[in-house]
Amino acid sequence: MNTTKISFFSKIVICNFLFAFLFISGMYAQSCNAELVVEKGRDSRSITQGDPTVYTLLLTNTSSGANEYTIVTKYNSNSCESSNKKAGFSNVTLNAQVLDIDNVKKSAKNINRKSTNKIRLKSGESYKFYVEVSTADKVKDNVWSCTEVLAIGTKCNEKNAAKATLKTYLRNASEE
Numbered sequence: 001m002n003t004t005k006i007s008f009f010s011k012i013v014i015c016n017f018l019f020a021f022l023f024i025s026g027m028y029a030q031s032c033n034a035e036l037v038v039e040k041g042r043d044s045r046s047i048t049q050g051d052p053t054v055y056t057l058l059l060t061n062t063s064s065g066a067n068e069y070t071i072v073t074k075y076n077s078n079s080c081e082s083s084n085k086k087a088g089f090s091n092v093t094l095n096a097q098v099l100d101i102d103n104v105k106k107s108a109k110n111i112n113r114k115s116t117n118k119i120r121l122k123s124g125e126s127y128k129f130y131v132e133v134s135t136a137d138k139v140k141d142n143v144w145s146c147t148e149v150l151a152i153g154t155k156c157n158e159k160n161a162a163k164a165t166l167k168t169y170l171r172n173a174s175e176e
Helices: 008-028
Strands: 034-038 044-047 053-062 067-076 095-100 117-120 126-133 143-153 162-170
Touching: 034 143, 034 162, 044 053, 053 067, 053 095, 053 117, 053 162, 067 095, 095 143, 117 126, 126 143, 126 162
Parallel strands: 044 162
Antiparallel strands: 034 053, 053 126, 067 117, 067 143, 095 126, 143 162
8 A cells, every 4th residue: 555645844834835825814804804984973964955964984994904995985775764754755866075084174165175085094093084965956855865985995895895874864945
């Protein structure tokens, strides 16, 4: 019977290779970790035609290394209707723009429109930014809109992005 024995040196090489593979895989998996939250949990707001609202968000890199994130907004067709608000129609698409907090004056009506969508964060570092939501032309009143905000790491895909949902109710200004 012919038995093949693996030498001690070969076992060491195989073990080192497996260790390196698992270590690198673990580092890659952790590079996608981030947290995106709406400040003070205020993810629901109401607006009227021509009167936008601004949400404050905080992105924190919870991974073990630095990462660059691309911040994007997109329409979410899932219902975000709140049980304590009236709603007459299904979700509508509103305009959403990412704004850099360093270039936004909260007290001013005319917000500096410098938009940013890329940010580099060290491990444990946080970044505060705004998302302004405003009405599109000819949108019906008494409707909801869900806007998804995603922070996608350069080493990750959209599936692993940090996400927050902004729920905006477009109310009729004449009913106030």
